[in-house]
Amino acid sequence: MTVQQIPNSFRTGPDEHGHFGIYGGRFVAETLMPLILQLEKAYGEAKADPAFQKEMDGYLAHYVGRPSPLYFAERLSAYCGGAKIYLKREELNHTGAHKVNNVLGQILLARRMGKQRIIAETGAGMHGVATATLCARFGLECIVYMGSVDVERQKANVFRMKTLGARVVPVESGAKTLKDAMNEALRDWVTNVDSTFYCIGTVAGPHPYPMMVRDFQSIIGHETREQMQTAEGRLPNSLIACIGGGSNAMGLFHPFLDDNEIEIYGVEAAGHGIATGQHAASIAGGRPGVLHGNRTYLLMNEDGQINEAHSISAGLDYPGIGPEHAWLNDVGRIKFLSATDDEALNAFALLSKLEGIIPALEPAHAIARVLNLAPQKPRDHLMVVNLSGRGDKDLETVARHLDEKMKS
């Protein structure tokens, strides 16, 4: 049996087999195994090549618009009456979310590997939009799998992807949401192995994806360290981010994991409430299992059949979580909290009015917990929230929800 040990460093994972403690791994069909090994090798070479990093840095600065600001949310801080709250403004990136950091890295890697056909899965559509954007930029074929339920509730993003030249394939199998889109993308990859690069949108899937996506997103945390030093002359006291698969959270957290005095909070989507069973909180309401190439916490029944997740935020609506988060939960480095649909809607409205920033519903979950945590902290406590995406895509959803509330 694998024994769970508290490591000297939280930043050394994964091991050579892609394991973070008992989590992670490479649970894929044999057809994909050679591709995953090839990808691991290609990524290792790219990572060691200064030219690759230089190319990344150029596009990050001039195409994505990095660094993203670290902004002192003065009115939100005053409202909470405790910690000094900073927002890491990932919503100001090109395409409006943190997703582009990872997609840029993967697309440049796909080009190095000579792949001309890019496939991706998407839930809310933000990863799909980022993928379609970079495929347009580099003249690559782009196919995005999206559950037909999500196609219906995220029409604006579907139109954006099509405008960018991507083909959006509505997935009719299973529950027709993000997990089924991922199944369908894997089926495509199994079929078109030679030509195709699978651009996964979060820190999940078979090794090396959780590691690779984390590395590409870690720019969020690296910038935050420098920016906070400049602003306050010291590191923050706490970090907080929403978690579906967990790529924005891992990007912010990872560079700080070994600063043991820093509190780290991940906020899962509690949907209608954990007790109702209608939620997307894999840590709070799930247990370890194996899906989509990795072992991690999953929402499932007693027979190991995967349950549907529920969240008002399509980007958090996934029944799993990245394997490194699962491990960091077990060893106690990240404290996992959750926020309900209603709490997220409240935070969405509040941040819009207080700061003139309309957040996506995903980071609104993190803001909801900030409203509880910040008032308990002293005035010199520096709290960083990852504002992972902007809320334009959610306006219709929020309006519909408020309509229903007013009618009932």
Added chain:
Amino acid sequence: MRLPPLRGRIREGGHPPPGARSTVRVGLPLKGGGNWSWTMSTRIDARFAALKKEGRAALVTFTMAGDPDYDAALAILNALPKAGADVVELGMPFTDPMADGPAIQAAGLRALKAGQDMKRTLSLVREFRHGDAATPIVLMGYYNPIYVYGNERFLTDARAAGVDGLIVVDLPPEEDVELCLPALNAGLNFIRLATPTTDDKRLPAVLGNTSGFVYYVSITGITGAAAPDAGKVTDAVARIKRHTRLPVCVGFGVRTAEQARAIALGADGVVVGSALVDTVRKSLDPAGKATTATAPAVAELVRTLAQGVRGPLKSS
């Protein structure tokens, strides 16, 4: 490209690879203290040995446990050997079958909807075994339902129910320590998929702990998709046979007696799945329930396929 070392090694089941010296390199202590490969033979080994004497390929059928319901699935299962199935693969339904096409996905969901779970799948095997002590049964599916049932408990219960082998699609050799090695220890065959992407460098790793037979997936793709090219399949089987003495069965995309015959000429067995599962679907009433035609329709297709596999060699 170097493959990561396997974290445990066991001799290939049943037979040493051609030219191999019979040195024992067993990585785990095996029950009974002996080398598993020399001391035990499963129903699968016995069946392929018998077919070799007959000089023909095996017909390996795949149907889904609990599809469209428990009783109908048992009736189908019981009918298979009489209709000409030599080895029976029984699918363990899963909500997220990533390597399967629409036909098998739908079959799994029908079974789950009718209340199928791991306990009932093992119970199906037990009931089948009451009437058939010889036909090998291989459970095929995905890892999560096994992992959640508990690996050790699963292996004990599967063996007790009369299961002979396992195919777990999402457990490549890199994860052998999870279930493959414990399964071999428990006396079950662990059958691995080899695919067109499994090159000569990788084949030894894939075949290393494989036993019973090798399942060659004839296409890169999902189950039930394109029909395989018989010529390419023959070459691929020959390539695999340079690395193992295990029987090689070929599947994915085989639907008709003619295709089965063409594949049988170059392989030790032909696997048919989606075509049988489609037959189940077509036999259902408008409400999706089994009819009196369900089991007979499947048996009829199996008889046709068996004739294909057994048919006289055509000179071309």
